[in-house]
Amino acid sequence: MSRQLQSRRAATDRDLPGSMGFDPRSVSEFTAARLSVYLRCLEALESQGIRHATSQALARRFDLNPSQIRKDLATFGEFGVRGVGYEVAVLKRHLTAILGRDRIRPIAIVGAGHLGQALADYRGFRSGGFAIAGLFDDDPAKIGSATRAGVRVRDVESLPEAVDREGIRIGVITVPAAAAAEVARRCFAAGLKAILNFAPVRLHAPPDVRLKNVDLTINLETLSFYIPRE
Amino acid sequence: MSRQLQSRRAATDRDLPGSMGFDPRSVSEFTAARLSVYLRCLEALESQGIRHATSQALARRFDLNPSQIRKDLATFGEFGVRGVGYEVAVLKRHLTAILGRDRIRPIAIVGAGHLGQALADYRGFRSGGFAIAGLFDDDPAKIGSATRAGVRVRDVESLPEAVDREGIRIGVITVPAAAAAEVARRCFAAGLKAILNFAPVRLHAPPDVRLKNVDLTINLETLSFYIPRE
DNA sequence: TTTTGTGAACTAGTTCACAGCT
């Protein structure tokens, strides 16, 4: 299964789920994450005035295999020219569309603690094509206050309305572990379709919501596992 | 290759690299990350007074397969009792030793921006057995100041000395993209053996240093890739 | 019985190697 995308069709076909010619669910998370890396790289190349790149040249920048890159791209169409390589502008345009980077994606951050506030102020999100549409909390002491960079903390009760009005699809959970399950439920109920969870608990999402856990403690512990003990 | 750990040896053997009876390098990152999840779960079970658990019972808590758990554990020894299951205290003790959770691991955070400060103040690290040994920056305006929770910002020039004196092995990089490569070099030179990198650049580390990238923008973009576009 | 520990089977992800264009 899931081979239906490997066929020799052009990227402009419009006969699969949605309006984009491919079904994202059949693309592995590894591939999706690499697309993001490729796009970032192409933006850099373009700003350096480089108009043209081969899979080999791209592969050297990360430590990746050239066929990996070609396979990843082939999932979505034929963007290269045999014997020549890829035109930076063309490939960038396609990846931009594939990743939805052509519009600004509003995100909601739930949990205005240290981490939530830091993320709300993080400039990398804006430059990455995201916008902090709202920072929410349920603590009356925090609601109405603002982060260092001036993002106002809103009442989490107003989340559904904000999601609705501002077309938010993506939520970031930065509440303590104990509150995470309940907050996740609120996010699902409000209509969010993707959740990045920083709380140190495994949440489980309904089938139409994509969830990714970024557990900082587990990341650190995994790293430290590999340090040789004397 | 790397099958040498699957044999029927007991967990107390001391004949492999280091002093712990197994070579961490031959353990996959997936397995290592799950060990951390298991240990956290066992701590919870123990505090609830539950003395005993089967792989099936553990598997139900996350959405994992019971044989996955048994295989993960079997990498390190035979900790269970056939027909019965695992004794929580016994398994917890072994995982605690395997993950090095039996001592407090000092970490250095380099980059005292929003994110670095938020991480320095994050209580989850402390409760997870880590201690913020130092928060470093090269900006004279920041050096000497303190985070909300009172962590002092130190001069990054003093990193090697701090690493040496305080036995720090783990570094967290939270500087802007442009500074990351140079900061990483300083971390390697100072003797850090594991790096958690939040800067949106792929760094490459010497072979004796373990590096993990946590790129927040790529995480968000990967998530948003799976949201159905109308 | 019951449940572990583990080869065997399976599935997913990566790399190879080459046919097919330019």
Added chain:
DNA sequence: AGCTGTGAACTAGTTCACAAAA
């Protein structure tokens, strides 16, 4: 000649299924 696109081969990770032990 050179590089893409892609089946085939390979490698890593997961799940199955059952012998071994309590």
